[in-house]
Amino acid sequence: MKFDNAIRKGAKSVYENLPWFVRDKIRKTFQNRFVSPLYEQLPLSVPHSLHIDPANLCNFRCNFCPTGDFELLKTVNRPKGVMQFELFRKIIDELAEMCTKSGEKVNELHLYKDGEPLIHKELGKMIAYVKK
Ligand code: SF4
Numbered sequence: 001m002k003f004d005n006a007i008r009k010g011a012k013s014v015y016e017n018l019p020w021f022v023r024d025k026i027r028k029t030f031q032n033r034f035v036s037p038l039y040e041q042l043p044l045s046v047p048h049s050l051h052i053d054p055a056n057l058c059n060f061r062c063n064f065c066p067t068g069d070f071e072l073l074k075t076v077n078r079p080k081g082v083m084q085f086e087l088f089r090k091i092i093d094e095l096a097e098m099c100t101k102s103g104e105k106v107n108e109l110h111l112y113k114d115g116e117p118l119i120h121k122e123l124g125k126m127i128a129y130v131k132k
Contacts, residue, residue: 008036016107045104047106048106048108049107050095050110051110052110052113054111054112056078057080058116058119059119085126092129
């Protein structure tokens with residue numbers, strides 16, 4: 001049993017170090033047969049994946065999207081804005097600390113949720129900070 005766990009842990013480590021598109025292909029090809037299901041990984045030491053929204057506004061007005069509908073956003077009191085770099089840095093620093101303490105890593109970090117991330121003037125700086 002310990003041997004199985006060691007193999008599984010080793011395979012997981014190799015898998016997690018593959019580029020995301022290779023992992024995605026493996027997931028789709030093998031339909032998660034070689035990836036332990038999330039319930040076997042719980043409780044997690046770090047988030048499995050994370051979405052951080054650098055900006056929740058957009059300069060386009062796609063008619064199917066609430067982000068482009070300023071009148072709708074007013075009715076639900078959703079404020080528009082961009083994330084301050086210092087807040088972003090704090091989130092990343094805390095994540096890095098969690099990863100260091102646990103020896104685990106976040107599998108996916110998406111710099112997108114409701115808005116157009118390219119509208120943030122410091123997006124490049126954010127990406128560089130995450131990569132560092
Ligand atoms: S966030 Fe995307 S889908 Fe929504 S209005 Fe902007 S470009 Fe269109």
